[in-house]
Amino acid sequence: MITFDRHFFRQFTPLNQLSESNLQDLISKIHIEQAAKDTPLFKRGDNDQRSIYIHRGTVLLLKANGGKDRLVGGTPASRLPLDPHTPRTCTAITEEEVSYFVVDNGYLDLLLSWEQSGESYNVADIEAEEEGDWMGNLLQSQLFQRIPPSNIQLVLTRMEPVNFDAGEVIIHQGDESDYYYYIKAGSCLVTHQAKSGKVIKLAELKAGQGFGEEAMISNNPRNATVTMQQSGSCMRLAKADFEELLKTPTLSAITFAEARQRLAEGGGQLIDVRTESEFSRFNLKGSLNIPIYLLRIRARELDSEQTIITLCDNGKRSASAAFLLNERGFHASYIDGGLIGIKQQLQQQQGK
Incomplete structure (x- = not known):
């Protein structure tokens, strides 16, 4: 009997x-589901943000050109999501009773983005030699060297x-973002609480870090x-001010056409x-893989x-990566919408 534990899902x-x-x-968010024979799991053209994995049984994939593929649970091919494209490129129908599970792509991308952001939490690598010189250290960071002088003045004012x-x-954890923080004095502990209730220590932040x-x-x-x-103090910048004064001047989204040019x-x-x-x-020719x-x-x-x-796949991780590189003095942009956006653009062009 199969136990649906972490060893199974890994x-x-x-x-x-x-x-x-x-x-x-x-x-904790996944349930093993059953589907009877001749049940459609999705249709070609669907834009559902789900990854479907087949555990047991056979699924027939009907392609736009009339071709057919079969995917059988328990085979190496079933270790990958079923037709992982948005929109779907084929229609999936069960050929027999099937056991499967579904993963929400948005939540999975959030976990991957968080996990790949350097000890699972993105912090500005600004080391202060003295707590009292927080402003000098902030101004010397690569990030602040990339924004207009007028923005620097406004940041310090706001x-x-x-x-x-x-x-x-x-x-x-779980709150909506509202402020960017910069530690002026004291130290902070960064933790993550798993669904099991276990609290995991991720990092310790010192004065001079954001x-x-x-x-x-x-x-x-x-x-x-x-x-x-x-006990200590932080300087904080509201989300709207962060986007206006820091994110917008330093983070550039470009189209696939611009990137290709x-x-x-x-x-x-x-x-x-x-x-x-x-x-x-899947990857674009000429790209270099450096996980975030x-x-x-x-x-x-x-x-x-x-x-x-x-x-990246949808632009979220690549936006964080571009910001991280810009903090370090690079000139980085990211492709808006990622691979999903590229595919949609190409399909729209083919449909014209």
Whole structure:
């Protein structure tokens, strides 16, 4: 008898890229489902944001050109999601009773994005030598060197000081993003609570470090809790001000056509920040795979004189990657909509 535990789900891609805690989180949302013979699982052209994995049974895939494929549960091919395209490129109908499970792509992408962002939480790598010189260290960061002087003045004007006691929670996991924080004095602990209730320590932040930007860039809920370890203070910048003064001037979204033109002219390097397994299934010719969780380490391999274009499946991870590279002095843009957007654009062009 098969036990549907983490060992079972770790057979499937890209679930096998998740940490134990994140995989357990995902498993808590998954139910093994049954479908009778001749049941349609989806139709060609559907835009459902789901990944369907076949555990047992046979599914018939009907292609637009009249061709047919069969996928049988328990085979190597069934370790990948069924027709992982948006919109769907074929119609899937069960040939016999089938056992399967469904993963929400939005939540899976959130876990992958969080997990690959360097110890599962995106922090600005700004080390302050002295707590009292927080403004000088902030102004010397690569990020602030990329924004107009007028924006710098506005950032410093709109930042507000907030004092916190030891043990006080600054941001809660699951909350919507509202502020970007920069630690002026004291230290903070970053933790994540799994569905099992286990609290996992992710990082310790010191004076001179910032946090909270990733959720505002990706428009996802907070993926961790940040608690003040020692009584201290932070400077915080409201989301609207962050987007206006920091995100907009430093983060550039480009279309696939623009990216292709730059690459054709030899003026850029395409970096695919998805996981290795995602990249191996499909990738654009000429792209270099550097998963976002390795980007901090491997950024030194990139040519700072060359424009960097980042890419993922839907644009969320690549936006975070572009912002991370810009913090380090690169000139990075990301392809708006990612591979899903590219495919939709190409299909629209073919339909004209």
